[in-house]
Amino acid sequence: MSILSIRNVSKQYHNHLAVDNVSFEMPRGSILGLLGPNGAGKTSLIRIITSITKADKGEILFDGEKLNLLHPERIGYLPEERGLYKKMKVGEQLIYLAQLKGMPKKQAKEEIEGWLEKFEMSSWWNKKVEELSKGMQQKVQFVSTIVHRPPLIILDEPFTGLDPLNSKLIKQEIMELNRQGTSIIFSTHRMEQVEEICEHIVLINKGQNILQGQVGQIKEMYKDHLFKITYQGSFHQNSSDPEVLEHVDNTLTIRLGELGEANQFIKSLMDRGMLIQRFEEVLPTLNDIFIKKVTEAA
Amino acid sequence: MSKLQLIIQREYLTRVKKKSFILTTLLAPVALALFMVIVGLIFSYQGDDAKNIMIVDQSNVLDGKMKDQRNFYFSFTEKKDIDEISRSNSDKDIDGILVVPPLLDLSSKKHTIFYYSDNQLDIEGSERLQSAVRDKIREYKIKALNLDAAQLENLNMQITLDPEPLTQTGTDDEKAQDNPSPYTSIIAAAIGGIMGFAMYMIVFINGVMVMRSVMEEKMNRVVEVMISSVRPFNLMMGKIIGVGAVGLTQIVIWLILLPLITIGANMLFGFDTQQTMLDASASEMINPEELEMMVTQIMVELKAVNWWLIVPCFIIFFFGGYIIYASLFAGVGSAIGDDLAESQALTLPLTIPVIIALYIMFAALRVPNSTLAVWSSIFPLFSPIVMPARLAFHPPAWQIVLSIAMLVLAAIFCVWISSRIYRTGILMYGKKGSFKEIWKWMISKD
Missing domain, CATH: 3.40.50.300 (P-loop containing nucleotide triphosphate hydrolases)
Known part of the structure; x- marks a missing residue:
């Protein structure tokens, strides 16, 4: 109640x-x-x-x-x-x-x-x-x-x-x-x-x-389907890879259409001999959502 | 205890417990007494420089006699030449030379005497010299014209106007009460003046106190916490009633203290009221019997004053006037932002009627039944100050009733309108409460 x-x-x-x-x-x-x-x-x-x-x-x-x-x-x-x-x-x-x-x-x-x-x-x-x-x-x-x-x-x-x-x-x-x-x-x-x-x-x-x-x-609701991957080794982008938004040091920020694509992409990276240290979904902060909603409204 | 009671209690106790309240309450009568003593001393100060005056009486009008007066010591000389007297006065023990020339025409009403000195006489001194010489010349003329001094004395008369009512109704007692004596209007004016002025002070001082308290709460921002617990109306009324109770407490303490202080001062300084009166009678040339009769008459008059009407009416007008002005001051206080300077402009519309009422009150004391006095004592913004001043002059009952009815209506209206301003104003931080803005607050819905 x-x-x-x-x-x-x-x-x-x-x-x-x-x-x-x-x-x-x-x-x-x-x-x-x-x-x-x-x-x-x-x-x-x-x-x-x-x-x-x-x-x-x-x-x-x-x-x-x-x-x-x-x-x-x-x-x-x-x-x-x-x-x-x-x-x-x-x-x-x-x-x-x-x-x-x-x-x-x-x-x-x-x-x-x-x-x-x-x-x-x-x-x-x-x-x-x-x-x-x-x-x-x-x-x-x-x-x-x-x-x-x-x-x-x-x-x-x-x-x-x-x-x-x-x-x-x-x-x-x-x-x-x-x-x-x-x-x-x-x-x-x-x-x-x-x-x-x-x-x-x-x-x-x-x-x-x-x-x-x-x-x-x-x-x-407001997540952008963004993921961060930290790896060891070297990364060369293939045409079948998802969109890479950011590549800083050994961390990639990518956007995936759905969670199932993640497995495929990780498998493909591992096939290339890369070692995956960390994989996480990037959720928006309330701050991001706040700014987005307020600017939208304006 | 209800919330309103809690607020009244806090408003009252925080003020009454303050050291400044206790000090001002106790010291104000002492300060007032001291002030009056000092003013009295200043007014009775006569100068302290004694003057030795040599009189040259050219035709012996003064008969070689002139009583010494306070600060004036007279001596006569046979010499006629000013220069000669002046020269012989080498050690400067003579301050001035008064020359009374011969009276050439006894029927003349104008005579000139001369005063030779390097130091001018002050106004009061020259008036006293003139009047002393005039009295002597008068005596001289009475003698020279062979008049009877006693008969002349009988021409000095005192006329007393004794007002009597035209139509006598009611019991003998009432008749006695209705029968005004020569002192009736003086006593009525004194009572009215005191009450009107006291009302002005009380209403004004306490009204401003309410305003300051409202402003303080608003500036402290404590008001938002308060009105999340109590209705703004209760907060405002609690303040008005609490501060009013403080004012009432002060009046009661003063009413008790003033007689005590008067008695104490009399014992301490040995003033004897009767002696003072006798002194006064001596100086005013009233004989003691007349004085005694006057005092008795005044006491009778005071007893005959309709206290059973005046006191309750005073209390009603006190509450009505206080509520009208305190609530308006509360409303204004709530509209004042953080800028104290703007409070001047907003309080002006309230101070002006109070001051106008005070002046009308003084006018009403002189002519209590003038159109101005009558209608001002009915108009609620003036009536709390003007009507108490008229009460001792027996205004017709319909005027008192109409005035009180208007007062009550106005008090309700002022509380209502002020509470509307107040509930919006207290939450308007940093916003200037212009008259236009206040008008909007008045007419806005909840």
Whole structure:
């Protein structure tokens, strides 16, 4: 069952159609990459899901129910534009934000203490937010996003501004939450992170959903039937060989019509006395697919 | 606790717990008292350079007598020649020579006296000299014209206008209340002025505080997290109510502190209110009995003031006015981008009515039933400041009712319109909120 169903959602701002008839399903417990170039409409869509704004058209189901006023409490949202009350103390602020998400004060305090301990931030409890570094503030904000244990977390560029160590820490936590069953929407335009983390993606461009599905399936769909062969010996191209796209040192990049041709070609190479060290299919990166789809659309 | 309550609580506590709040709340009355003492001292400063003045009374008009006054010490000389006196004054113990020429015509109303000195007299000093000599010449003329001084004194009269109602209705008690005394309008003006001005300060200061708070949340970007948890309307109202409660707390503390400080200051510096009044009566030439009667009359008047109408109305107008302006300021605050400079242009349409209302209030104190005063006290952008100033002048009931009805409607309307601006404005980062843009936000759908 889907934790989130977006059905034909549109949102218009004056003369600008920010979200244009977008539909997708997000399976419960999955990590969904919401991708798109700057200004594609990702944030507009997220704001609709978090009930910050309303859609002009379409329907959104959260956990099978039509989105209502109680749902924001069950969503954790880390906006791209980060912000906390600078003059407020860390502990006080986290309790306040958790209470606004419907958590009782006592329970909020216990949970927050646990999280701060986990992130080795217990000593920050009485520090004002303005006394913390940017990275530290990010961690506090991350805690505020997840402390009420929402079934759906929306993270908009969660790693910007974090050093590699803290990035790793946050990534581990995201994976851990996911293992515990939390569904996560991960919005970014950094493709290497998406490949690493996401199972599903939705690619939005100019407000429209131009690509969606499981990462593996999408790569399969967009593959160019390219293969790389690394060999020992010498290679002279025969007329019956498939098209060689690149030949660098002892590595060939070729395009094959179907997988069966591969066996024939390898056999022919071996017949020529060449030693095959490596043979692999080259799948497109999400980055390649992203650029291809976005340029196509333009 | 509901989310609105949580927001109100945070807005209230973060402000009230601040050191700056505690300091300003405690020190403001002290600073105000200090300020008033200093202003009083400056105004009562009379100069401190004593002057020895030699009088040349050419025809003995002054009769060789002239009472020394503060900073003026007089002596008479028989010599008539200025140069001679000046020469003999080698050690400079005389600062000036006052020459009173002979009075040639007793019926003349203009006389000129001369003051010789290298140092000019200040304005106040010359006025005092003139009036001292005038009094003496008057005495001289009374004697010379053989007039009766006591009879003349009777010509100095004081006229009091005692207003009486034309139609008397109601019980005797009400009649007593309705019967205005000479002090009624003065007291009403004082009460009205204080209330109108207090309203202006409260509405303005707290309204601006709400605006700053909205701007801070927007610039910190914390607002996006907030409105993913609460409705923008609740966030705005929580802020307005929380900040309003801070203002109310401050007023209550001041109301308690001010009398305490006054009593404390009296004990510390030994000011005696009655003594001060007696001093005042001495200088104003009012006899103590008259003064006592005046004080009693004022106390009676103060008791007769319709506090049961004025106080609740003041509170209603406080809430109404505060909500109208605070919500509009919140709306404007949400429209201001990261550039503080543009806030000037956007707040101007709000500050202008407040300031106009203040001036109308002053005008209404003088003529409380003028057309301007009446309609301004009904127009909701002015009424929170103008109507409290008129309340002590017994405005007709229909005006109060109409004014409150308009106030309530306007408050609802302003909250509604501001919340529409607010919910769009707070998410418009880096975008300039022009008036055209704000208009679009107002009319846009959700």
